[in-house]
Amino acid sequence: xxxxxxxxxxxxxxLQFRTDLPVPEPKEGEILVKNDxxxxxxxxxGLYPSLKPEILxxxxxxxxxxxxPNVPSSFSPGDRVAWLGTGAYAEYSxxxxxxxxxxxxxxxxxxxxxxxxxxxxxxxxxxxAYAVKAGEFxxxxxxxxxxxxxxxxxxxxxxxxxxxxxSTTAKAELAKVNGAEFVVEYSREDVVQRVKEITRGEGxxxxxDGVGKDTFEADLEVVARKGTVVxxxxxxxxxPPLEIS
Numbered sequence: 143x144x145x146x147x148x149x150x151x152x153x154x155x156x157l158q159f160r161t162d163l164p165v166p167e168p169k170e171g172e173i174l175v176k177n178d179x180x181x182x183x184x185x186x187x188g189l190y191p192s193l194k195p196e197i198l199x200x201x202x203x204x205x206x207x208x209x210x211p212n213v214p215s216s217f218s219p220g221d222r223v224a225w226l227g228t229g230a231y232a233e234y235s236x237x238x239x240x241x242x243x244x245x246x247x248x249x250x251x252x253x254x255x256x257x258x259x260x261x262x263x264x265x266x267x268x269x270x271a272y273a274v275k276a277g278e279f280x281x282x283x284x285x286x287x288x289x290x291x292x293x294x295x296x297x298x299x300x301x302x303x304x305x306x307x308x309s310t311t312a313k314a315e316l317a318k319v320n321g322a323e324f325v326v327e328y329s330r331e332d333v334v335q336r337v338k339e340i341t342r343g344e345g346x347x348x349x350x351d352g353v354g355k356d357t358f359e360a361d362l363e364v365v366a367r368k369g370t371v372v373x374x375x376x377x378x379x380x381x382p383p384l385e386i387s
Contacts, residue, residue: 145232149195151188163197166229166236168210173217173239177204179255180230183288184377199230203245203255213239224254226262263374264292267350268300272370276301278347281337281364283357284377285322286313293350294321305340307333307357333357337364345369355379 145163148156168174181201203224206217217223222245227237245254267289268274280297284290285306297304298321306322308314314325326336337346345366351357354376361371373381 143233145197146199147195147197151194163232165234168208168213168236170211171213171239172210172236173206173213173223173242174208174210174234174236175202175204175223175225175242176207176234177202177230177232179203179252181255181259182231183259184375185259186231189376197229197232199232200228201226201255201258202230202235203251207234210236216244217242222251224251224258226258260288261292263289264296267293267372267374268296271350271372271374272348274300274302274348277303279303279305279341279344279366281346281349281361282306282322283349283351283353284308285317285325287352289352289375290317291320297321305337305346334360334363341366348372350374352376353378354381 143163143165144161147158147160147163150156179202180199182199185200186198206219206221206223208219209217217239223242224245225237225242227241229235245251274280274297280302282290282293282304285294286308290306294304294306294317304322305324305326306317307326307328308317309329311327314327317325324340326333345364346369347366348370349361349365349372351361351371351373352375354373356378358373358381365371
């Protein structure tokens with residue numbers, strides 16, 4: 143099968159397009175999917191150590207080609223599914239049926255492939271990391287990014303008052319279209335000052351921060367008393383060690 147193989151770390155030059163990769167055999171509880179669309183996320187850039195050689199990609203959408211032993215009867219060859227796992231950057235992937243879902247007829251395969259990893263991250267943040275309630279001010283960093291756009295939409299549906307940070311005017315418009323009530327362009331505005339102005343000095347109930355090092359100190363400045371700061375990523379680098387006391 144065709145696929146993209148990585149045998150060592152490096153830049154884009156280490157991505158090998160191969161046409162001789164073996165089609166995986168579905169094992170116990172697994173389904174074999176022919177991928178139509180795959181998602182490539184920040185985690186695929188080598189954020190965490192992984193064994194080599196490997197095929198990148200942790201989400202995809204396609205059609206079931208074959209079933210391994212003891213797969214639930216709800217799955218059949220030909221079904222259109224989206225899945226989470228590893229080895230998506232290839233023509234075929236064998237993955238656990240427990241990590242696959244049927245794609246509704248109203249959802250395109252391309253949307254489904256782009257939705258799972260980032261969408262579930264955003265949903266987990268607003269439900270489990272901090273259960274956001276209607277009317278609360280919430281700060282979302284990188285509001286025009288993948289997870290950021292999901293957060294803006296979900297927070298809007300909850301009824302929260304979202305403040306998003308972005309780098310450009312174009313991204314500000316994108317965040318607003320997707321549900322951000324207020325947008326701060328950090329390239330030309332003071333984020334801490336603007337958030338305090340918007341919240342009338344009270345601060346935000348929660349901060350969802352996927353940026354890391356560059357924003358963490360500001361998060362502590364703008365979060366309300368007894369508020370919550372959720373650090374879920376480090377696009378600018380990891381937050382340095384800090385003295386809790």
